[in-house]
Amino acid sequence: MSMLSVRDVSKSFGGLQATHQLSFDVEPGEIVSVIGPNGAGKTTLFNLITGVYTPDEGDIQLEGTSLVGRSPDQVVGAGIARTFQNLRLFTNLSVLENVLIPQHRRRHVPWWQAVLRTRSYREAERVMHERALEALSFFGPRLMSFRLHQPVYVLSYANRRRTEMARAMATGAKMLLLDEPSAGMNPKETKEITQIIRRMRDEGGYTILLVEHKMNLVGEISDRVIVLDYGRKIAEGAYEDVVNDPAVLEAYLGKRSDDASEEGAA
Amino acid sequence: MPGERPIARNTLLTLGVVAIVGLLLAWAQGVGGAKLNDTLALFAIWGIAALSLNLVNGTTGILSLGHHGFMLIGGYVTALLILPDSARQQISSSARSAMTPFTLGLSVEGAFAALGLQALTTPGTLWVRFLVALLVGGLVAMVFGLIVGIPSLRLKGDYLAIVTFGFGEIIRLTASTSLFAPFTNGALGYAGVPSEFGKSLGWTFALLGITLFVLTKLKFSSHGRALQAIREDEIAAEAMGVALARHKVMAFAISAFFAGIAGGLWVSYLSAARLDFFLFFLTFFFLVAISVGGTGSYTGVLMGTAVVVFVQQYGDPLEQTYPLETWFALVGALVLAAGLGGAWFRRRTRLRPVWHPLTVILAAIGAVVLAVALLAPNWAPFDGTFQAFGMRRILLAVLLITIMALRPEGIMSRAEFSWAWLLRERTAEPSDEERAQDAWLSNPDLNRPGGAADAGGAGDAGDAASTAVGRYDYASDHPSAQGDPLPRALLDEDGPGAHPLLERGSKPRDVQRYGSAGDPAFHEDGSEGAPEGVPEGAASGPDPEDADGAAGDARGDERQDEHQDERDDEGRA
Ligand SMILES: Nc1ncnc2c1ncn2[C@@H]1O[C@H](COP(=O)(O)OP(=O)(O)OP(=O)(O)O)[C@@H](O)[C@H]1O
Ligand SMILES: [Mg+2]
Numbered sequence: 086m087s088m089l090s091v092r093d094v095s096k097s098f099g100g101l102q103a104t105h106q107l108s109f110d111v112e113p114g115e116i117v118s119v120i121g122p123n124g125a126g127k128t129t130l131f132n133l134i135t136g137v138y139t140p141d142e143g144d145i146q147l148e149g150t151s152l153v154g155r156s157p158d159q160v161v162g163a164g165i166a167r168t169f170q171n172l173r174l175f176t177n178l179s180v181l182e183n184v185l186i187p188q189h190r191r192r193h194v195p196w197w198q199a200v201l202r203t204r205s206y207r208e209a210e211r212v213m214h215e216r217a218l219e220a221l222s223f224f225g226p227r228l229m230s231f232r233l234h235q236p237v238y239v240l241s242y243a244n245r246r247r248t249e250m251a252r253a254m255a256t257g258a259k260m261l262l263l264d265e266p267s268a269g270m271n272p273k274e275t276k277e278i279t280q281i282i283r284r285m286r287d288e289g290g291y292t293i294l295l296v297e298h299k300m301n302l303v304g305e306i307s308d309r310v311i312v313l314d315y316g317r318k319i320a321e322g323a324y325e326d327v328v329n330d331p332a333v334l335e336a337y338l339g340k341r342s343d344d345a346s347e348e349g350a351a
Numbered sequence: 352m353p354g355e356r357p358i359a360r361n362t363l364l365t366l367g368v369v370a371i372v373g374l375l376l377a378w379a380q381g382v383g384g385a386k387l388n389d390t391l392a393l394f395a396i397w398g399i400a401a402l403s404l405n406l407v408n409g410t411t412g413i414l415s416l417g418h419h420g421f422m423l424i425g426g427y428v429t430a431l432l433i434l435p436d437s438a439r440q441q442i443s444s445s446a447r448s449a450m451t452p453f454t455l456g457l458s459v460e461g462a463f464a465a466l467g468l469q470a471l472t473t474p475g476t477l478w479v480r481f482l483v484a485l486l487v488g489g490l491v492a493m494v495f496g497l498i499v500g501i502p503s504l505r506l507k508g509d510y511l512a513i514v515t516f517g518f519g520e521i522i523r524l525t526a527s528t529s530l531f532a533p534f535t536n537g538a539l540g541y542a543g544v545p546s547e548f549g550k551s552l553g554w555t556f557a558l559l560g561i562t563l564f565v566l567t568k569l570k571f572s573s574h575g576r577a578l579q580a581i582r583e584d585e586i587a588a589e590a591m592g593v594a595l596a597r598h599k600v601m602a603f604a605i606s607a608f609f610a611g612i613a614g615g616l617w618v619s620y621l622s623a624a625r626l627d628f629f630l631f632f633l634t635f636f637f638l639v640a641i642s643v644g645g646t647g648s649y650t651g652v653l654m655g656t657a658v659v660v661f662v663q664q665y666g667d668p669l670e671q672t673y674p675l676e677t678w679f680a681l682v683g684a685l686v687l688a689a690g691l692g693g694a695w696f697r698r699r700t701r702l703r704p705v706w707h708p709l710t711v712i713l714a715a716i717g718a719v720v721l722a723v724a725l726l727a728p729n730w731a732p733f734d735g736t737f738q739a740f741g742m743r744r745i746l747l748a749v750l751l752i753t754i755m756a757l758r759p760e761g762i763m764s765r766a767e768f769s770w771a772w773l774l775r776e777r778t779a780e781p782s783d784e785e786r787a788q789d790a791w792l793s794n795p796d797l798n799r800p801g802g803a804a805d806a807g808g809a810g811d812a813g814d815a816a817s818t819a820v821g822r823y824d825y826a827s828d829h830p831s832a833q834g835d836p837l838p839r840a841l842l843d844e845d846g847p848g849a850h851p852l853l854e855r856g857s858k859p860r861d862v863q864r865y866g867s868a869g870d871p872a873f874h875e876d877g878s879e880g881a882p883e884g885v886p887e888g889a890a891s892g893p894d895p896e897d898a899d900g901a902a903g904d905a906r907g908d909e910r911q912d913e914h915q916d917e918r919d920d921e922g923r924a
Contacts, residue, residue, distance in 0.1 A: 137586075156589065157586075157589040157590050158590075158592045158594050158595070166590075166591070167590055169587065173584050173586060173587035173590070174583075174584070174587065175583035175584060175587065175588075177579075178576070178579060178580070178583060182579075185573070185576055186577060186580045186591055186593065187591040187592055188573075189574070189576065189593060190591075190593065190594070191592075192573070193573075194573065196569065196572075196605075199568070199569065199572035199573055199575075200564075200565050200569050200572065201568075202568065206572070210572075210573065213573065256591060256592055
């Protein structure tokens, strides 16, 4: 059974058709990239999957159970977590606290037990700390050590992106939606994050759907690429096939196809 | 485990301070006189209310203005349940009384008698009945908290604040209507509520201690983190699995429970329950306490409460009649202080010029007025006297404005008082070694083959990787910088950098502390994580601190420009 299956999903905002009859599947353990020009509807797709928006029509299923009509926190409970394109961290809280919060749902202990620090609460708290460090350890010393207790507002932009990814992992979801994970990173950091995303799949066992503008990252890690334009899927397949697809060249890369060959070669 | 000992020590210290405070309170109750006793009791009661309001306002980030409504409910329920028989008979014999035999019979004493617990109906066990009444009052207030929590699911920010304000007023106004008169006795209220509890420092401070304990433990728990997540970013909190509705309603309910307790003590303190004891100014006082002390910091809120209660109790001299020259001297001194304070503030925040014309003019006007008032008190315009009614509240409002302008996050900001802070144990400031490693990781120039890291001549990626773990030889690269703290920490194995991670170092002052966490994982995963980050060849990029801009450049293709702007705006928002 597919991990995620999106069936004929449409969404419009007023007159603007942000997503149109979109269908695709993601198999367990895959890394699938969604690409497309700005405003193509990539973030809207993420919002539809995670319950921020409800599709006008169509169905979205996680391992056979429909997610339509569920609130974002229920979608997380079902097993899909996301990062945000614009970074939505809990800025005044520390890195560690940011990564502890997503585990609250799974290790829920009644509040009065938390106040009295009962044995079951302490156990839950211990496990939460372990999981948090596990998620953060994907990023090595960049987020560990003294960074753990630093408030997020002192972090660099790249470290905030990393914290968001660790936070999404800590939800315990099976599937991660990463919205432009390398935005704001320099080439070296982009390389590093590429390897980390691969390790998230290989070592963490996550299925990953990601939106990205950096073509070399997409080419390097994607098992499959889905191209959106004006809310429609215009191509799907291996990276090499997709970037040479004439429809993609025309719609996604437009007149500037000379850039495309450059990027494709990178 | 290094964390164990300080925790035991902290508990001992806390117990010691509790004992000392207990002794001081016992002394204050015995010898200190009625005024001091009342002030302390008022501090404890308002402290409970302000702390509970802080759970919603500070921790969860929902501006609620209806706290006096919850206090009213708790207060009236407690008063009705505990009212002595003599007071009840007085009410029922009063011609204007609207109370029915049913409501007149509502009492804990009656309930105990009906249950056959005669032992608990004696005068000596009044405290048991009061405790029960207080709890019931808290629980009824909690039910109302649940009801108010429900609109909070749909509304946000200002709208919700208006709704809660409306709610507080609706409670007070409907309580005075004939519909509820059988319960509230209309505008007359109840007189003769036993006052030995609300004025007892033992009772009030014990309940304040419980409130502080519950709320701080809640804040530093998984639930508290979820509430703070809602404060920081609702959308992100929901996307991270925090059930918004449940947690907001929980915050409102717990907050209303303690507000109800505070209300019960408040009617006991005043030995009467009347609707005009529960005006909006109560909530205003608590908001001032929260803003002054630090939004979200419970210990800070107690400091703020102390300020408010002090002004309220000892501010009478402010509202007496004084000759005009005294007022002018006072105003002159204040204006002078404002001018000098402005200059001081500009100096501290490094604004230039320090003596901005406005500060100079203020200081000059203040000095002249002060001088004239002092030197020529008999000057004709100074004939007469003036009495400033409401000066205390004006003072509190001015205090609020000053705090908002100079330190909007309050004295304590979000941090709590802690022993570690008092004893200057900074527990998570990066060590020199960690700083060096961080600088190394985030500086692509040091990390590039042929770059600074390779200055020693190591050519291949393997060597670069081993350097990556933190042995970048700064000194050999910068022979002139021998005295720099960075290289020494790196080169000296047994130097200060060899301690377990969390024992040294610290973090910025405002950050909350955790005892555990971190160290082993850093060493285990750090050693494999770092080499991975080293690029095989290639690319140094722009400085990552500048990465935000760099991203735009990296894919700076004209077609993205308009969207880029949009994104940047959102990013900043
Ligand atoms: N809540 C909304 N209301 C109205 N229009 C919206 C809303 N959300 C998205 N849109 C519109 O839908 C279209 C798709 O937006 P979306 O954010 O999904 O693009 P994107 O593919 O993520 O682009 P980018 O690469 O810039 O992130 C855009 O035209 C956008 O303006
Ligand atoms: Mg987007």
